[in-house]
Amino acid sequence: MKTLKLTGLLLIIMLFALAGCGSAQDDDGDADEGGSDSGGGDEASGEEVRVTIGTGGTSGTYYPLGVAMAQQIFADAEGVSQARAVSTGASVTNAQEMASGDYQLALIQNDIAYYAVNGETLADFEESTVDNMAGMTSLYPEDIQIVTTADSDINSLEDLEGKNVAVGDQGSGAEANAKQILEAGGITYDDLTAEFMGFGDASQGLQNGTIDAAFITAGAPTSAIQELGASKDVKVLSISEEVINNLTSEYSYYTERTIPAETYADYGQEGDIQTVAVMAILVVDSELPEDAVYNMTKAMFENREELESAHDRGADITLETATEGMSIDLHPGAAKYYEEEGISVE
Known part of the structure; x- marks a missing residue:
């Protein structure tokens, strides 16, 4: 009888120990499952x-x-x-x-x-x-780059009027830059056809002729422009000093930048590119x-x-x-x- 009681007691202890281990595993599993999405950690517990x-x-x-x-x-x-x-x-x-x-x-x-x-x-x-x-x-x-193809008749910001122009994804930082630069040059979306698309799609659109030019905000050299240049020579427009002055006087976070011609020389670019940048x-x-x-x-x-x-x-x-x-x-x-x-x- 004593042996049976002792055996029963040991079984109860083992069950409690197993339940404790199972709970710890469940807690860890929940943290792992949510961590890759929500991130963060418990500072008090020192959790990574x-x-x-x-x-x-x-x-x-x-x-x-x-x-x-x-x-x-x-x-x-x-x-x-x-x-x-x-x-x-x-x-x-x-x-x-x-x-x-x-x-x-x-x-x-x-x-x-x-x-x-x-x-x-x-x-x-x-x-x-x-x-x-x-x-x-x-x-x-981050340089604002207005890119078109070398055989295009677009040579300045003003030439974008009446054209199909990729201005970045709708609501993106690139689109905000495009809109502000156009306005600094006296141009609105009403003066052109604004196409809302990312850099990769814009590069593809320039290759197949569905768009005429694209605004790209990214550190130069930018792969989207290089990808375009692999099939067609590119032309990255300079922004006039007047437009740059209008822009920088209105928005303090823009700075004037020069992209050297050699940045895209292998892709057909001729001459330095005068533009602006954000950080x-x-x-x-x-x-x-x-x-x-x-x-x-x-x-x-x-x-x-x-x-x-x-x-x-x-x-x-x-x-x-x-x-x-x-x-x-x-x-x-x-x-x-x-x-x-x-x-x-x-």
């Missing part, structure tokens, strides 16, 4: 974070840089258990998805980041301020733990060669320019790293 990086279209500059960040840099950063990059509609989409918690980091134009955080009317943020976005680092200048920046969910953001920022600048290998613009990402053009407040983790490195965060 999972991050998803919003980039842009595969024919732009954001995507290759974002993939390199995720796979070669952040995935190995202390405090990060998983990092992945996804192709997106770029700046506006990235800001909106960060607000909903789907992305924890994103590449975005500095002007769109400013609109998002401050609830400005441009880019559909008037009724939906993004209140969980903080700056991580400034990346590189590409990397933003982060302000709710991510300070230590995790500190470690990711540190890892990025200690592994810059991975970004240089991913795209030519990776060479522009330097610690010395990490806060230039930053249009929103820095995350405390990033600010801590910069202060330790002697970089101003004012």
Whole structure:
């Protein structure tokens, strides 16, 4: 009888132990299932974070840089258990998805980041301020490139009137730039046929003749223009000094830029390209733990060669320019790293 009682007691103890193990496995499983989408982590418990990086279209500059960040840099950063990059509609989409918690980091134009955080009317943020976005680092200048084919009769901004013009995805940062530049030149969408499409589709449209020109906001050289140049010689338009002055006096985040002719010389471009640029920046969910953001920022600048290998613009990402053009407040983790490195965060 004593043996039976002892056996029964041991069975009860084993059942409780098994139930405890099963509960722990279920908790871990739930975290893994939700982590790749919602990311984040429990700062109090020291749980590692999972991050998803919003980039842009595969024919732009954001995507290759974002993939390199995720796979070669952040995935190995202390405090990060998983990092992945996804192709997106770029700046506006990235800001909106960060607000909903789907992305924890994103590449975005500095002007769109400013609109998002401050609830400005441009880019559909008037009724939906993004209140969980903080700056991580400034990346590189994003050149506004107005591209057509070399045999086109379009030679200036004014020549776009009456043409089919790709202005970027509707509501995107590229579209915001296109609209502002056209207006600085006294042109509205009523004066042309605006086609809302991404860089890859715009390149295809120029190849098959369904569009006449396209606005592309991306670091030069841009793969969409190179892809077009592989089948047809390209012409990237210069913007007149008058239009540039009109634009920069109205919008402080634009800077004047010159793209050297050799950038696209192999694709038929003749002469330097006078244009304007905004700054590409990397933003982060302000709710991510300070230590995790500190470690990711540190890892990025200690592994810059991975970004240089991913795209030519990776060479522009330097610690010395990490806060230039930053249009929103820095995350405390990033600010801590910069202060330790002697970089101003004012």
